[in-house]
Amino acid sequence: MFRTIKTFGEFGRIGEFDTRRGLVKTPTFMPDGTRGVVKSLLPSQVAKTGVQVVLANTYHLHLAPGENVIQELGGVHAFGGWKGPILTDSGGFQVFSLDKHTKITEEGVTFKDPATGDKHFISPEISMQIQLALGADMIVAFDHLIGLDESSQHKTLEAYERTHRWLVRCVTEFKRLTANMKPSERPLLFGVVQGGLDLELRRKSLDLVQASEVDGIAIGGLSVGEPQADMFRVLKALAPHYDNARPRFLLGVGAPADLRFAYEHGIDMADCVLPTRNARHATVWIDGDIKTHLTNARFTKDPLPIDPTCDCYACTNGFSRAFLKHQFKVGEPLAGSLASIHNLRYLSRICEQYRSI
């Protein structure tokens, strides 16, 4: 149950909710640790940026090392060392990102591993089973996600309908798997809203998800190549219709401007690879949301920290832009780690600014 502490603006809210692994204060940003950990960072470093929840991925952990291995070793928390809440994505995103390697039927999705050629079948039920076995504290229903370029718009309705049929199966399987758990031991299930850029469909999708027995509302299918204005239009249209008792999770959004818009339109939590991937690719955000390539020649002798206004470890411990540029140029992984710390802190600070309104 989501507790609203305060509202701001027309749709924004500050609040908190409980997971079996502890309290989550919102708005919050959750970095993606696809294989169980945030790439290039120690859990302690992630925690110090203000991150409360880390994401992990059903698809990747199912392929290797397998949920059975992780379960035997004590679950994904023990496995990767993250003590706070963990949210697993369902594998639904891979239906989209591995599009060319998948075969979708009503029963589920067959993935052909691009690396090995091995086939893996994931259905709504199997996704629930994997996520429960991994030991996640929040899990996501297995949905059908499509791109939003012109060539795929005709699939919007199909994906929307399938997502809801699959949601029913997810809820049923989830209830079966958690039947013997106390409410305080049970992970939270998020249903996914789809509908592409069709506001009517989006609205219906939200109603359907909110009418089902899910703990949280996830907004999916955005930030998949559509113009920013389209994403904003959808978020704006959904904003007045959310159920106040449940947390709202925007899947896959992480650009500062997008997060701000989302939080101001009723979103409580979001995840994204952007801060950490960009960081490993030498790109950081600097005060004012200025996207900056640290490898640019102009930083060769720059003694300043990444962002003089930032309080992250990298910015307050003497690491100059010149040093980071050099480390990136010579391929030292420390540069990516320091930049990741900075970018995560940058997004956490945005969240903290909203939480302190």
Added chain:
RNA sequence: GCAGAGUUAGUGAAGCGGUCAAACACAACAGACUGUAAAUCUGUCGGCUUUAGCCUUCGUAGGUUCGAAUCCUACACUCUGCA
């Protein structure tokens, strides 16, 4: 001193008569990245102008040829054998 091999754009290295401003790699420069097939990918990379074009380049200087980075001669330098 003799005999071989070599000298190509920032570096390494292809090319061995025309389709060569010259493959490829690295470096350099710029960019992309939004529920991670991503510590990855893309573009530029002789000069001037720029859809096209013009000019100057392949150790140096000559020569052969309609045409040379590619063939010949001389010279310079480098490496490997033999003295």
